[in-house]
Amino acid sequence: MIKAVLFDLDGTLLNRDASLKSLLEEQYKRLYQYLGHIRIEKYITRFIELDQRGYVGKDLVYQQLIGELNIRGISRESLHQDYINEFSSCCVPFPNLINILERLKERSIRLGIITNGREKFQMNNIKALRIENYFDTILISDREGIKKPNPEIFKRALSKLDAEADESIYVGDHPENDVLGSKNIGMLAVWKKDSYWGHAAADFMINDLMELLKIIESQEGSAYS
Structure with missing residues (x-):
């Protein structure tokens, strides 16, 4: 029994896939002044690739994104904190x-x-x-x-x-x-x-x-x- x-x-x-995609869409809009030079599709796709289903630390993901996508004016710590703060609203x-x-x-x-x-x-x-x-x-x-x-x-x-x-x-x-x-x-x-x-x-x-x-x-x- x-x-x-x-x-x-x-x-x-x-x-998690749908939740993460929703979070990244909202993050892109929320932080457009820092991310707007990147196509939203590229931002989301590259994040998902680097994230490896959540098995790579987000600090490392954002560090890589900042270098690859020429993100300026915002730190990886701030991007990561935004992720932590807002993820639950996108579940x-x-x-x-x-x-x-x-x-x-x-x-x-x-x-x-x-x-x-x-x-x-x-x-x-x-x-x-x-x-x-x-x-x-x-x-x-x-x-x-x-x-x-x-x-x-x-x-x-x-x-x-x-x-x-x-x-x-x-x-x-x-x-x-x-x-x-x-x-x-x-x-x-x-x-x-x-x-x-x-x-x-x-x-x-x-x-x-x-x-x-x-x-x-x-x-x-x-x-x-």
Whole structure:
């Protein structure tokens, strides 16, 4: 029986691609006096390339952009701070986010988030999505002092949810941090499909969050209406 479902945040609950694009569009407009000499399409495209799905520090991304695109009159620190301050106002959820959380809560399934990143930044994004109150526990690597795929962060989350690994599901988009990280401690790993990563050795794959209900059904042997 499935007692707990845990989620990654970026690329799983939060549509980071859409959110980032919206943030960059607004940043370009907001800081047009510094960025207006660059075509907006070039600014956005180059940022996304350098960002590598969030796995490159934004200070380094902005440093590179300043040099490549001849940005003058504003520092990388100011650009980075603008990013931090404004990202949560541009958060875009994946379809059916609230719907799936409500359906899972109706079934008394315990819910958690495990996400890498800075505590305040990630909590602001969770609050912007209006999902904080659905979760019984939220673990953020900055606050925990460990990050995925370290098995200890998964074990810590399960302990807080009073659930065993073999009765829990983890849903995420990253083949190593999410899929292998959760599988390595015996959780059922569900890959939120993302063509950027190509492939993940998951137990299940989903395109839409609502597909989780069928996976839970297959594990419990009972149908949901």
